[in-house]
Amino acid sequence: MKNRMVILGVFLAFGFCAQAQKYFTRDARVQFNSDTPVEKIEAVNKSGTSVLDTKTGRMDWKVLIKNFLFEKALMQEHFNENYMESTKYPNATFKGSITNLSDVNFAKDGTYKVTAKGTMTIHGVEQEISVPGTLTVGGGMVKVTADFVVKPADYKIDIPGVVRDNIAKEIAVTIDASLKPMGK
């Protein structure tokens, strides 16, 4: 009897894993680095949200600008007030889809190279982008990592002449998120 319950439990657990269609996190880590000979700037956001639909490949990402943490107070202030205008544009989003969804088997543990294509909105400006990333399926979770570059000029982020040499023309962005089946 006990054995049967265990078997039933295992079946239920597997059934649940296989059926989970939407994965979700509210703890996505989004980090960026601006590296110039004059200055190194680094900030991290640990409260990004992400929803992934494994059936359609649809992905929605969102971070609040005010939740980017810097080491230096002045950098955090300039970032929010002068560059990102975070009270006017409180968030940045990416809404898109995985273009090679058929390469991913969400029922099988493994690492899959993917490309996400969609609309990135930063500072109220929309841009169509295509980003390479990695999905790691394991332990009932989907881990998403990606590295890409954002150019402030593409999003009408104006950097004044005096500090132009302090801020990189290309900002390196790193995404790291572990998505759990929705509904816990």
Next chain:
Amino acid sequence: MLKKILLFLVVAGVLGAGIGYYMFNKKVPSMASEKSEVAIDAAQLYQEFETDEAAASAKYVGKIVAVSGAVLESSTLEDGTPKVLLDTGSDFGVSCEFDPNTKHAKTTFAPGEKLTLKGECAGINLDVQLARCVVVE
């Protein structure tokens, strides 16, 4: 006389550069030393964002807000950052990420525990999010 003026200019220059350097390198201060501008219930804060995001953003984003409510979930991120989700009676809550520049006396809380946290309101991202939080005694 000229010497005195020169000396004054040099001293002023050095002082100015010193203050500038200090300001430039100043770390983000601990939230514990900041005063809250608004005190509100978690459910009410969420309700305001849910009803009218633009109005609530204008009212709260960038402000230091003290939020009271019952703990729905208490967790720790991989890098050690504690987070508390306050119950709002709806699907989403008020998410409070703990301040990295403060030594916290307590970082894990039992579900249902009543708590007041103070932090900078960042807006709504499924949950209403508060940055750099500390527990208010």
